[in-house]
Amino acid sequence: MNALSIKATDDTPSINFDPATGMLEISGRSLPEDAAGFYKPVLDWLKQYGASAKTASSLAMKLEYFNTASSKIILDIFNVVEKFSSDKKVIWYFDKDDEDMQEAGEEFSEIVNIPFEYKTY
Amino acid sequence: MKYVHQLHKTMVDNSLILVYEGEFTQEITKSVLSMAERNLDYMEEESSTKKKVFNVMVECLQNICKHTDKVADDKLWNSAIFMIAKDSEYYSIVSGNAIENTAISFLEEKLEQINSLDREGLKHLYKDMLVKAQLSEKGGAGLGFVDIARKSGQKLEYYFDPINDQSSFFCFKTKIARVNE
Numbered sequence: 324m325n326a327l328s329i330k331a332t333d334d335t336p337s338i339n340f341d342p343a344t345g346m347l348e349i350s351g352r353s354l355p356e357d358a359a360g361f362y363k364p365v366l367d368w369l370k371q372y373g374a375s376a377k378t379a380s381s382l383a384m385k386l387e388y389f390n391t392a393s394s395k396i397i398l399d400i401f402n403v404v405e406k407f408s409s410d411k412k413v414i415w416y417f418d419k420d421d422e423d424m425q426e427a428g429e430e431f432s433e434i435v436n437i438p439f440e441y442k443t444y
Numbered sequence: 445m446k447y448v449h450q451l452h453k454t455m456v457d458n459s460l461i462l463v464y465e466g467e468f469t470q471e472i473t474k475s476v477l478s479m480a481e482r483n484l485d486y487m488e489e490e491s492s493t494k495k496k497v498f499n500v501m502v503e504c505l506q507n508i509c510k511h512t513d514k515v516a517d518d519k520l521w522n523s524a525i526f527m528i529a530k531d532s533e534y535y536s537i538v539s540g541n542a543i544e545n546t547a548i549s550f551l552e553e554k555l556e557q558i559n560s561l562d563r564e565g566l567k568h569l570y571k572d573m574l575v576k577a578q579l580s581e582k583g584g585a586g587l588g589f590v591d592i593a594r595k596s597g598q599k600l601e602y603y604f605d606p607i608n609d610q611s612s613f614f615c616f617k618t619k620i621a622r623v624n625e
Contacts, residue, residue, distance in 0.1 A: 333474050354477075354502050356470040356509065357583050388495065390502050391587035395577045420492045423499070423595060430571055 327368045335361050336386065340368060345378035345409075349400075350385035358392035362400070369403045379410035385444075386416075386424070394427070401435040412438045419443040462528040468512065468541075473505040480528060490623040496595045497535050500618050501528070503588040504539045510582040512541040513611065535620045543614045548604050551614065555602055558593045566594050592618050 324342040331337035336351035347369075355361045373380075382404055389397065404411050415428035425441065432439035455463060461483060464476050480501060484494045508524045524541035543551070561569060570590045577585045593600055601617040 333478075334470070354506075356473075356506060359579050359583065388498060388502065390506060391585045391591045392506075392579060392583055394574060394587065394591075395579060395585040398574060398577075418491065418495075420490075421495055422492065423495065426567075430567070430574075434571065434575060 324372055338365055342372055345380040347380060348383040352387050353389040353393040358396045362396045366399060366403060373403060373407040376407050376409040380407055381412055381414060383414045401431055401437060405435050405437050412440060414440045414442055416442050416444055459529045459531045460527050461530050465525045466523050468508045468524055477501060493623050496620045499595050500537050500592050503592050504537055507588050508539055508541045510584050513544045533622060536617055538617045540613055540615045542611050545610055545612055548612060554589060555600055558589055559599045566590060570594060596620055
């Protein structure tokens with residue numbers, strides 16, 4: 324399985340998924356108009372990876388902003404990660420002054436059955 | 445040429461720091477966002493306030509992109525307006541766009557429901573809608589107004605100004621309190 328690497332743009336985050344280490348990172352801003360289109364290859368990769376994942380996976384969410392269309396897709400991503408065949412966790416990063424982002428992470432963690440860790444930057 | 449001075453006076457009197465009128469696309473959304481962001485950085489606004497303003501702007505601008513209806517044969521109403529005002533207490537994010545009259549009751553119901561809820565109520569509504577959400581053909585999750593209300597913490601203000609039998613101009617205002625230093 325190949326790594327997935329997508330560079331950030333003004334309205335989409337960078338994606339760095341390394342199947343060898345299980346380190347999966349989504350970082351930046353997510354405000355695309357067509358969130359489904361942008362995240363389709365991301366979801367496809369995760370589904371394929373998760374079906375036979377052997378190493379423990381850690382999904383680092385380092386989002387500065389995301390729009391409501393992205394929040395729906397982020398939930399889809401967590402629903403895929405939830406079904407991974409090996410151990411998994413989400414590390415939710417937020418700016419220490421950004422209560423909204425902290426709360427968003429807590430809400431996702433209440434909906435899906437994956438351990439969440441929180442880190443400030 | 446007198447209108448230039450008048451327009452400037454209107455903007456100053458209403459504490460408007462940014463006004464955009466015209467077509468709305470994702471590219472223009474990004475430009476307006478980056479202009480507003482530079483403005484907020486320049487004024488050294490608190491980062492939490494800045495993020496709320498940015499978030500509400502994104503949802504408002506993308507709402508306009510997705511939901512501005514063309515009013516037949518009337519060039520004037522083929523566009524929308526977006527503004528940001530700032531006074532000592534609040535930022536106000538104000539938008540106006542043409543919609544079909546048939547959409548009014550749906551919008552009104554949705555906005556009234558949102559305004560009837562407190563912080564906890566909005567959180568539950570958001571989570572409930574998030575779990576059930578399906579992205580529309582236009583790419584929206586239907587969560588925009590609830591998210592705006594949560595980020596704002598204030599009641600949403602709106603007004604439907606009739607254009608003709610088919611259409612109205614939907615005016616929408618969100619306030620964001622500035623952090624008192």
